[in-house]
Amino acid sequence: MLIVMHHSATDAQIDAVHRAVEAMKLQPVSIPGSQRTAIGVLGNQGYVDDSAILELPGVREVIHVSKPYKLVSRDFHPASTIVDVKGVRFGDGCPPVVIAGPCSIESEAQMLASAQLVKAHGAGMLRGGAFKPRTGPHSFQGLGRDGLKLLRQAGDAVNLPVITEVMRIDQLDDVCRYADVLQIGARNMQNFDLLKEAGRRSHPVLLKRGMSATIEEFLSAAEYLLSEGNSQVILCERGIRTFEKATRNTLDVSIVPLIRNISHLPIIVDPSHATGKRSLVAPMAKAALVVGAHGVMVEVHPDPDKALCDGAQSLDGPAFERLMAEIKGLITYLGY
Ligand code: PEP
Numbered sequence: 001m002l003i004v005m006h007h008s009a010t011d012a013q014i015d016a017v018h019r020a021v022e023a024m025k026l027q028p029v030s031i032p033g034s035q036r037t038a039i040g041v042l043g044n045q046g047y048v049d050d051s052a053i054l055e056l057p058g059v060r061e062v063i064h065v066s067k068p069y070k071l072v073s074r075d076f077h078p079a080s081t082i083v084d085v086k087g088v089r090f091g092d093g094c095p096p097v098v099i100a101g102p103c104s105i106e107s108e109a110q111m112l113a114s115a116q117l118v119k120a121h122g123a124g125m126l127r128g129g130a131f132k133p134r135t136g137p138h139s140f141q142g143l144g145r146d147g148l149k150l151l152r153q154a155g156d157a158v159n160l161p162v163i164t165e166v167m168r169i170d171q172l173d174d175v176c177r178y179a180d181v182l183q184i185g186a187r188n189m190q191n192f193d194l195l196k197e198a199g200r201r202s203h204p205v206l207l208k209r210g211m212s213a214t215i216e217e218f219l220s221a222a223e224y225l226l227s228e229g230n231s232q233v234i235l236c237e238r239g240i241r242t243f244e245k246a247t248r249n250t251l252d253v254s255i256v257p258l259i260r261n262i263s264h265l266p267i268i269v270d271p272s273h274a275t276g277k278r279s280l281v282a283p284m285a286k287a288a289l290v291v292g293a294h295g296v297m298v299e300v301h302p303d304p305d306k307a308l309c310d311g312a313q314s315l316d317g318p319a320f321e322r323l324m325a326e327i328k329g330l331i332t333y334l335g336y
C-alpha cells in the first residue's frame with residue numbers, strides 16, 4: 001500500500017499518518033526522492049482496509065500495490081540505486097562495468113594470470129568461483145576456502161575488487177572475509193534462507209536470475225535481500241531455459257529495459273552462461289550494453305581449453321582484448 005499526501009501536507013499530518021499505520025501493526029516507510037510526499041506500507045499479508053487512513057488530514061489517495069515485491073520497485077523507491085564496490089559503481093549514469101575472470105579458481109598461477117589479463121584490458125572487477133554449483137557430483141567442485149584466498153590475493157595483486165559465489169549460509173563468513181561482492185547463483189535464487197542471511201550482511205550482493213524464474217520471482221527474491229536491510233543489490237540476467245538447445249540458455253535481453261523501468265536496482269548481463277558458446281559472448285555482451293545493462297560479467301581464462309569448468313564459453317586473452325576494445329567504443333557511442 002502506498003499513501004500519497006497532498007502537496008500542502010504538513011509535517012504533523014505526515015507524522016500522524018505514520019502513527020496511524022503503526023497502530024495498524026504495519027510498518028510505514030518514507031519514500032525518498034519522490035516529487036510528492038508518499039509513505040509506503042509494509043507488513044500486510046493481504047488487502048488492508050484503508051478507510052481510517054483516507055480520513056486523515058493531508059492524505060490525497062491510497063494506492064494498493066498488489067505486486068509481491070515493493071522495496072525493489074520504483075513505486076517505493078523512485079530514485080535509481082547506485083551500488084558502489086570500492087569505488088566501482090553500478091547503476092544509472094555510471095559507465096557500464098565489466099566483471100571478468102575464470103569460471104573457477106584452479107590454482108595460484110591460473111588466478112594471477114587471469115587477474116593480470118583482465119586488469120590489463122580494463123575490467124573493473126575480478127570474478128572466480130571457489131564454491132561451484134556443478135550439475136553432477138563428479139565434476140570439479142571448486143577449491144573452497146583455499147580458493148577464496150587465491151582470489152583475494154590475485155585481486156589485491158592487480159588492485160581489483162573481487163566477486164565470488166556463496167552457496168550456503170555456513171560459507172557466508174568466509175566469503176565475506178575474502179570477497180567484496182557476494183554472488184548468489186541461478187540455482188540458489190530461491191534459497192530463501194540464504195537470501196535472508198545475505199540480506200543481513202553489509203556486502204553488496206549480485207543476484208543471478210534462476211534459470212526458470214519469471215521476472216516477478218526474480219524481483220521477489222531480491223526483495224528478500226532488501227527486506228533484511230541490504231539494498232546494495234545488483235541483478236544479473238544469465239539466460240533462461242527454453243526449448244532451444246543450440247545455446248546453453250536463451251538470453252532474455254528484454255528483461256534489461258523492463259527491469260530498469262520497474263526497479264531502481266542496477267542490472268547486468270552474463271553472456272557466458274547465457275550462451276555457453278565462446279563465439280556468442282562478445283555479440284551478446286554488446287547487445288546487453290546497447291539495451292541498457294549497467295555492466296556485463298564475462299568468463300575469461302588464460303587457457304580456456306584446459307579450464308576445469310566452462311572452458312567452451314570462456315574467452316582467452318586476445319578475444320577478451322578485442323571485446324574490451326569494442327566495448328570501449330560502444331561506451332563512447334552510448335555517451336558515457
Ligand atoms: C557462475 O557465475 O559461475 C555460475 C555458476 O553462474 P549461474 O549461477 O548463472 O549458473
Ligand code: MN
Pocket residue numbers: 103104273299309310
Ligand atoms: Mn561458469
